[in-house]
Amino acid sequence: MVTVCPEFAGYKEPIAHRMGGAMPLRAVHTPTELQSHLEAIATEVSKARGSTLFRRGDDVSGVFLVRSGKVKLGLGCDESVCPSRTLGVGALVGLPATMSGAPYSLTAEVLEDSHLGFVPREAVLDLLKKNSNLSFQVMQLLSEEISGMRMTMKQGPLLASRARASRNPTPEVART
Numbered sequence: 001m002v003t004v005c006p007e008f009a010g011y012k013e014p015i016a017h018r019m020g021g022a023m024p025l026r027a028v029h030t031p032t033e034l035q036s037h038l039e040a041i042a043t044e045v046s047k048a049r050g051s052t053l054f055r056r057g058d059d060v061s062g063v064f065l066v067r068s069g070k071v072k073l074g075l076g077c078d079e080s081v082c083p084s085r086t087l088g089v090g091a092l093v094g095l096p097a098t099m100s101g102a103p104y105s106l107t108a109e110v111l112e113d114s115h116l117g118f119v120p121r122e123a124v125l126d127l128l129k130k131n132s133n134l135s136f137q138v139m140q141l142l143s144e145e146i147s148g149m150r151m152t153m154k155q156g157p158l159l160a161s162r163a164r165a166s167r168n169p170t171p172e173v174a175r176t
Contacts, residue, residue: 034137035090037127038065042117053093053108053116060097060104062120066090069114076107086111095141098124 042065047053053064056076064071071093074084087093097104098121119127128135 031137031140034134034141035065035092037131037134038063038092038119038124039117041123041127042119045116045118047110047114047116049110049112051110053110054104055107056104058104060094060101060121062118063095063098063124064093064108065117065119066093067115067117069116070111071114071116072109072111073106074109092141095138096145099138099142 045064047069053071054061066087066089068089071087071091072084073087073093075082093108093116094104101121128138
């Protein structure tokens with residue numbers, strides 16, 4: 001089920017989730033081979049609902065694999081302006097910052113008690129240096145994220161105008 005912001009609730013278009021809230025969980029699953037290699041070197045981490053994995057601007061420490069529970073990724077601002085994504089089992093959280101070495105660009109908040117695997121940045125980079133197949137899988141994940149953001153940017157204004165129109169329909173002119 002896709003969760004959308006109230007302003008997009010009336011739309012059934014697949015793109016609505018990109019502007020309106022949680023992305024479908026299947027869209028963010030880590031490729032099986034990459035996930036199994038990361039799981040093999042991950043450290044178990046349990047986090048309670050409401051805890052934070054990292055905040056926007058924090059120095060990067062590594063990636064989290066969601067084993068159970070849900071994690072919300074967002075900018076930490078008004079949801080109607082900057083919608084967040086909800087990630088579930090199989091998701092990889094913090095990959096862009098882990099690869100670039102730049103601070104995290106989003107905040108990751110635990111929505112329900114979760115069991116996660118944590119892999120430090122250096123261990124991720126070492127793994128990818130040793131296995132080019134896994135490097136290509138990471139490139140694919142990052143490419144999909146960039147493509148999704150571009151679609152959001154292109155279609156965002158259109159969806160926002162449709163949402164405004166649905167909330168404030170123009171009255172029909174009476175025909176006489």
